[in-house]
Amino acid sequence: MSQTNHANHARQAQKILDSIKKNNATGDVIIDAGNSLSLKANKGELEEYKVSSSQIFGVRVIKDNKVGTAYSEASDDDALELMVQQAIQNAGFSQAEPLEMINAQTDQLSSDERILNPEDNTSTDEKIAFLFELESSVLAGKHVQSVPYNGVNSTSSSRSIYTSSGLTAFTQQRFSNAYAYALAKQGDNNTMQGHGTLGRKFSELDLNSVTKKVLNDCESMLLGKPIASKNYDVIFDEEMIVNVFNVFSMALNGRSAKDGVNPWREKVAKQVANNQLTILDNPLNKQGFGYQTFDAEGFANQTTHIIKNGELKTLLHNSVTAKHFNVANTFNASRGPKSTLGVSGVQMEIKPGTGQGELYEGEYLLITDLTGMHSGANAISGDFSFGASGYLCKDGERLQAVRGITVAGNFYQMLNNIKAIGNIQKWNWTKSDLVVDIRFADLSVSGK
Structure with a gap:
């Protein structure tokens, strides 16, 4: 994101927050923006060349202990004001949620762009050439009939959070990925096998590892x-x-526990697994692509022991679920511009x-x-x-x-x-x- 766009978002967010305050409410604003390039190949021809960009504003307001949300994909002043009024109106129809409050901190948070957003000058022509080589190298497999699913994607995105208390948080990241799924056939047997590769820089993508794994899996699974x-x-x-x-992640979620549907809601401080098992939520591991430094409420992230030596140490919480159970916040709030406040794990780590x-x-x-x-x-x-x-x-x-x-x-x-x-x-x-x-x-x- 350019400095100009970042400054525009700050100005627009301030207008939104000013409008919220005029309505005797508190609130926060999430602004998600991004640009992406998507390429797909079909037998050496470019089947898809898609460039897209997006920008969406999401507001959460709290008035009289009631919460309302609204969003806008338009960024003009009238549209943003209408979004605020819609959120205020939605709050009026919602049930009271006295535990949900806006983060009262006034921190200025940001992520390390040297890690998340390194400079990458790979040209589109180079990315197309990579895609063609990937498709052709997989097609060269002994029993491969086609590579019906393949692609190269490059994405740059940003998230900004502004609160009525004065907190601001900003992160920007980029990554590229490539993938290929091959259809192989031998006699009456057929199989579909695929794999992918991911990097912050396009140069980090490993074409050979994808090709090798896809072809080896195809040859094996045909038998x-x-x-x-x-x-x-x-x-x-x-x-x-x-x-x-992931299928059973509900068991670690404080939101599902608050809603009464979590099978582990009364298991904290009890043994739930073999004592060899230790699981963390570790958003601060910089090697992973789940690395992040703040959650959707603007709280700084931390590493959390969920299960330690088989004992359930804590569920994952946002500020609301933590208050509900009178426990420490694990700073796992999740929210998109179009959604309400939730809880989500960030980057699971199973210890050796x-x-x-x-x-x-x-x-x-x-x-x-x-x-x-x-x-x-x-x-x-x-x-x-x-x-x-x-x-x-x-x-x-x-x-x-x-x-x-x-x-x-x-x-x-x-x-x-x-x-x-x-x-x-x-x-x-x-x-x-x-x-x-x-x-x-x-x-x-x-x-x-």
Whole structure:
């Protein structure tokens, strides 16, 4: 974002806040803005070249203990004033929420642009050439029929928060990613496999790693077949373990606890998992793409131990849920310009364990893909049943590719049935979560 745009946002936000104060209310403003380039290829031809930009203002007002929100994609003074009046009107129709207040601090917060927004002068022609090379290198695979899903994206975005108390917070970031999904066929068997790469600078994208993984997975999964139905020890790879935890993230959420639907709402300070398991929310890890320095209320972020040695230390909270339970705020407020105040984890980190030697002993199933994850899971009871594929392994070696199976169990029981936790941390490809391999004992697998 240019200094001119930043100054314009500050001026517009001040007008919004002045209008809120004239209505005897308090409030805050979120301004999200961004620019993006999206490219897609089809057999060496450019199928999509899309340049887009967006800017959206979101206001939250609190009047007489009632909260109202509204948003505007227009930035002229009349539109912004109308947005304020709409939020005031919406507040009048809402139920009282005496615990929801505007952050009273007057800090000036910003993120480190050297990390989040490094200079990148890669030309569009270079990005197109990269995309064509990615598609052609995957298409060159032995059994690959097509690469129907592929793309290169470059995005630059910013968020500004202004409050009626005088707090301001600003962050700006950029990143690029590339991905390819290949359709492969051999005889009557076919498979779709994909992978991606991500970087703050375009030069950090790794074309060869994507190509290698996609082609290796295609070759393996074409030979995949069901295995015997029985209970197996299971390791979810770094992509799938993140997806599994996300499906059941309600259990860590103070908002769902306040609403009475969190199965762990009365489990704080109690054992909920094997004592080997320690999980953090660590937004301050600068290596991850979830790195951020303040939450949606403008509070400075911190690292939070959620589960430590199997004990639930805290749920994740914003200021409202923390007051409701009379506990410390973990500064996990989430809100977009169009949404109300919520709670969200930022950057999960699973700490290394000491069971590397036991991790790959004997027979186990490595799961690399899951389907039906939301329709096949009950976040309250913890029960799940997912379509799955991966590899049957023994003593760290892959014996055969596996597909056409169903893995089922209970998430909350699974956390207590951990056999081993590895000591090597690794990011998922989008670098949103830092995880380790965890061996879960005796999950039910239906195959042949």
